[in-house]
Amino acid sequence: MTTDLHFHRTASRRATLLYVLARVILKPFYRIWPLNDPGLRALRLIDMALGLLPYTKTVSLERSSLGGVVVETSTGPTTATDALTDASVLYLHGGGFVFCGLATHRRVCGSLALSLGVPVHSVDYRQLPQAGVGTSVRDAYDAYRALLDVAPNPDKVILIGDSAGGFLAAKICELAHRDGITMPAAFVGYSPQLTLDLDRIDPALLRGDAYQPISAVRRAAKRWSSGPVLLEGTASPADDIAPTAFPPTLLTGVERELLEPDIRTLTARLSSADRTIETHIWRRGVHAFPVLDTLLPESRHALRLTGAFLRRVLTPEADNEPDRLSMHG
Numbered sequence: 072m073t074t075d076l077h078f079h080r081t082a083s084r085r086a087t088l089l090y091v092l093a094r095v096i097l098k099p100f101y102r103i104w105p106l107n108d109p110g111l112r113a114l115r116l117i118d119m120a121l122g123l124l125p126y127t128k129t130v131s132l133e134r135s136s137l138g139g140v141v142v143e144t145s146t147g148p149t150t151a152t153d154a155l156t157d158a159s160v161l162y163l164h165g166g167g168f169v170f171c172g173l174a175t176h177r178r179v180c181g182s183l184a185l186s187l188g189v190p191v192h193s194v195d196y197r198q199l200p201q202a203g204v205g206t207s208v209r210d211a212y213d214a215y216r217a218l219l220d221v222a223p224n225p226d227k228v229i230l231i232g233d234s235a236g237g238f239l240a241a242k243i244c245e246l247a248h249r250d251g252i253t254m255p256a257a258f259v260g261y262s263p264q265l266t267l268d269l270d271r272i273d274p275a276l277l278r279g280d281a282y283q284p285i286s287a288v289r290r291a292a293k294r295w296s297s298g299p300v301l302l303e304g305t306a307s308p309a310d311d312i313a314p315t316a317f318p319p320t321l322l323t324g325v326e327r328e329l330l331e332p333d334i335r336t337l338t339a340r341l342s343s344a345d346r347t348i349e350t351h352i353w354r355r356g357v358h359a360f361p362v363l364d365t366l367l368p369e370s371r372h373a374l375r376l377t378g379a380f381l382r383r384v385l386t387p388e389a390d391n392e393p394d395r396l397s398m399h400g
Contacts, residue, residue: 075349076338078326082355083368093357098280101287106169106294108200114170130181137221138213141195143173145180151188154385157224158256160184160191161243163211165234165264165359167291169199176233179362179374183231186378191231192218196239203297204238204267211239212246219253229381230255233359234330237263241308241317248316249304257384259321259377262359265309265333267295267302272329280329283358288329309333314344319384321349323373325356349380 082090104110126132133144151158160183164176173195180191196210219225232240237260247254266272269292272285296302305311320341324334334350341348353360353369361373 077349077351079351079353079369082353085367086353086356086360086369089357089360089363089367090355098283101283104287106287106290111169111200115172117170118172118174120174126177127181130184132177137192137194138210138215138217140210140214140217141173142192142214143177143180143195145177145184145191145193147181147185147188149188153188154382155187155189155227157222158187158189158227158229158381158385159218159222159224160187160189160229160231161211161215161218161240162191162193163196163230163232163236163239164193165232165236165262165362166198167288168204168207168235168295169291176362178364182364182374183377186374187381189229194239199291199294199297202299203302204295205302206298206300207235208239208242208246208302209300212243215243215247215255216252225253227256227385228253229257229259231259231261231377232263233261233362235264237261238265238267238308241265241312242304244316244318245304245308245312248313254316255318257319257321257381258317259380260334261323261361261373262325262328262330263322263334264330265337266307267292268307271307272332280327280358283329285329307333309336309340314341314346317341317346317348319347319380321351321377321380323351323353323361323376325358325360326352326354328356328358330358347384351376 129148131146135142162180164171173193176193180193184191194211194214196207218228222228230240230243240258244258269289322334324331338348338350360367361370363370
């Protein structure tokens with residue numbers, strides 16, 4: 072078991088500028104944007120617009136389906152010849168279950184495919200207004216189960232998710248453990264959402280969060296329970312999923328962001344249960360910043376940490392490493 076807690080107390084100029092711009096522009100925007108059906112459909116145009124942008128030619132893209140769910144697979148020009156040989160990544164994008172999609176996360180999936188040398192399957196799960204969180208979970212789990220059947224090595228399927236996608240990844244861990252099927256080889260969560268219970272969130276945190284106003288989150292949450300598929304299992308993975316359901320886990324977060332307390336809660340629970348957990352908290356950043364890829368040095372750092380963590384925990388005898396608690400500036 073490895074326990075590794077890092078605090079990154081410095082912020083780059085770009086990260087600080089983005090933090091300020093998010094507070095000045097994005098937070099007021101989200102506060103007033105209507106989250107009725109027309110408003111939610113309009114947000115989906117963001118993904119459509121980003122899909123028109125040029126994409127790196129070194130990564131190939133292929134649309135297919137896993138378990139009846141559309142996925143887009145990013146594959147780099149080289150294949151891993153280390154601990155990640157024959158591994159696969161199932162990527163669950165964030166967006167509060169209301170927006171973002173394949174296009175918004177195409178760059179980070181491409182970067183992961185290049186740096187890890189493995190295929191990255193990004194899942195186009197159903198979201199609001201089409202469907203609620205239970206349906207999103209069902210789509211993610213169906214895609215995972217189907218990937219186990221076609222992956223080069225079903226014992227080396229890695230889950231990576233940011234924000235709401237982190238919730239979906241945690242739920243896959245829970246359901247796979249419940250059903251007794253092959254467990255994920257690792258779970259990586261970039262500012263993962265680990266509860267649907269907003270009453271447990273301290274409103275004071277919202278003053279520090281770069282762009283998530285509690286009013287907008289609460290308006291979206293009113294629709295999370297809509298069908299057609301009801302949520303199975305717990306609504307609060309941070310508290311209720313058995314630690315044994317989690318594979319080696321890497322979490323990233325931002326100090327004083329909305330989701331930081333639950334990230335810390337899950338870190339403490341997994342550590343106390345002797346599970347392998349590594350958590351990185353950055354100062355002065357925006358929620359789920361690793362998906363910004365090359366825009367921020369902190370994003371590039373987080374992706375490098377991802378690769379190092381995965382190679383370490385997928386290396387035989389990785390669990391024999393000594394426990395350690397460290398603080399980084």
